[in-house]
Amino acid sequence: MSREAILDAAEAILRDEGYAAVSSRKVAAVAGLKSKLVHYYFKTMDELFLALLRRVEEQHFAELRKATASGEPLRALWHLSTDPTVPKLHKEFVALATHHEQLRQEIARSAQRTRQVYAAAAESALIVAGLSTSMFPPVAIGMMLDGISRVLSTDKILGLDSGHADAIALVETLLNRLSVSRCEETTDAQQQI
Amino acid sequence: MSREAILDAAEAILRDEGYAAVSSRKVAAVAGLKSKLVHYYFKTMDELFLALLRRVEEQHFAELRKATASGEPLRALWHLSTDPTVPKLHKEFVALATHHEQLRQEIARSAQRTRQVYAAAAESALIVAGLSTSMFPPVAIGMMLDGISRVLSTDKILGLDSGHADAIALVETLLNRLSVSRCEETTDAQQQI
DNA sequence: GTCTATAGGCCGATAGAC
DNA sequence: GTCTATCGGCCTATAGAC
Known part of the structure; x- marks a missing residue:
């Protein structure tokens, strides 16, 4: 599922590069998706962070x-x-x-x-x-x-x-x-x- | 001295808003200076962080x-x-x-x-x-x-x-x-x- | 030492097609 | 659900005037 793949990617970036590096573009790239999809599942980046937490x-x-x-x-x-x-x-x-x-x-x-x-x-x-x-x-x-x-x-x-x-x-x-x-x-x- | 003012400003932003918020523009604004001056004293932001540390x-x-x-x-x-x-x-x-x-x-x-x-x-x-x-x-x-x-x-x-x-x-x-x-x-x- | 101006890049978020 | 395309914003760093 794309949603889980997005969270997986965000978690990896957060762990390896720090929160400042967690951008919708980079998350999408790591997950092998397009950045629009990140905003489809999570209206804002804050929502993504909260879901990951x-x-x-x-x-x-x-x-x-x-x-x-x-x-x-x-x-x-x-x-x-x-x-x-x-x-x-x-x-x-x-x-x-x-x-x-x-x-x-x-x-x-x-x-x-x-x-x-x-x-x-x-x-x-x-x-x-x-x-x-x-x-x-x-x-x-x-x-x-x-x-x-x-x-x-x-x-x-x-x-x-x-x-x-x-x-x-x-x-x-x-x-x-x-x-x-x-x-x-x-x-x-x-x-x- | 401007150099100290820049470090003071960087320290305040780092403490209050986190490292992601420490930009040359914001540091300059808090210090009451122009952002070019930040780059005059510290060639890169990394240098600034190191000096502050x-x-x-x-x-x-x-x-x-x-x-x-x-x-x-x-x-x-x-x-x-x-x-x-x-x-x-x-x-x-x-x-x-x-x-x-x-x-x-x-x-x-x-x-x-x-x-x-x-x-x-x-x-x-x-x-x-x-x-x-x-x-x-x-x-x-x-x-x-x-x-x-x-x-x-x-x-x-x-x-x-x-x-x-x-x-x-x-x-x-x-x-x-x-x-x-x-x-x-x-x-x-x-x-x- | 201090400034203006700007090049070049990544960002969040959105519009709208399929 | 997934895509292309794009707006407006903030970023670092540099060129060059004074």
Whole structure:
């Protein structure tokens, strides 16, 4: 279907060249269509961006659902967030959202939902580990995981990887503590590292 | 001086409207000059972006030096990284760097230097607190601080603030442990919260 | 250093044929 | 649904006057 081909092309250009390069002409060229057709399916370019964002979000939440259905939701979410393909698109959409109100609202809603998923996973992990959720607010744990994965992905885009092994090891240590231990077993968990 | 006025204007547009909006015409208009003058000082727009990046980096490293000269470098760096004005420019430059090799190299070098500053601050804080730097790699601690401040700033751009108070409180808790305590005093530090 | 003028290109969006 | 053709606009960069 042409509509999907247009979205595929737009996604590729957005990922590879940035939002400024996503023009109706270039999208059409990549999709092997004529530019008029882009305007046939999407009255404006803003509409195209919004449709693409929604498609990306659907895939994203489908993956979140799979992760939360696994035995260790928090660890599954962490591994999901270090997938290198997602953050590049995400960065472009956030940059676009800065000066596009409708996209801003859409992406804010999505970020909010994602945060709740992470917080819920962190909360159940904390409870299982017998740790205080008031000392370690689940939402804050989720934000830390999110944050460190963003640093890792931005670094990768810039061609840096110094400190990455240490950071990943630290996160794994903390995840192990949450999944393996209750308070009393913390020392054992530490010795695993 | 016209050159500085041009850079000021470019910086304002980059911050407020994104890199796609930084054109020689618009820069000139904001600076109250004619567009030809922009090309007189900067042969190409790429040159302008590079010059602006270098100016921003100089200010950034001046602030880093001030922070590391303070009594609590790690805490000073944390407060610096939550300053809302810096990350918006930073995001735009990273987005630009994705498809501009010279900017990519420049910003990668700068990110690398910044990381070392954070890691050094984290290392001395860990040593003062009597904590193992092999269990908690300083560079990873720095990356966590960096990451959480990025999540906070991205959220702010999107108009979100749920979980922010919790995340900031958690970071402050951890910073307090590092600055106040040695191992034995951890319990006291926790009770302060 | 600062200006006017302009070449040459890509852009979004539309009109209207088939 | 798909096409050709085109308008009007903004862009970078340059030539050349003062």
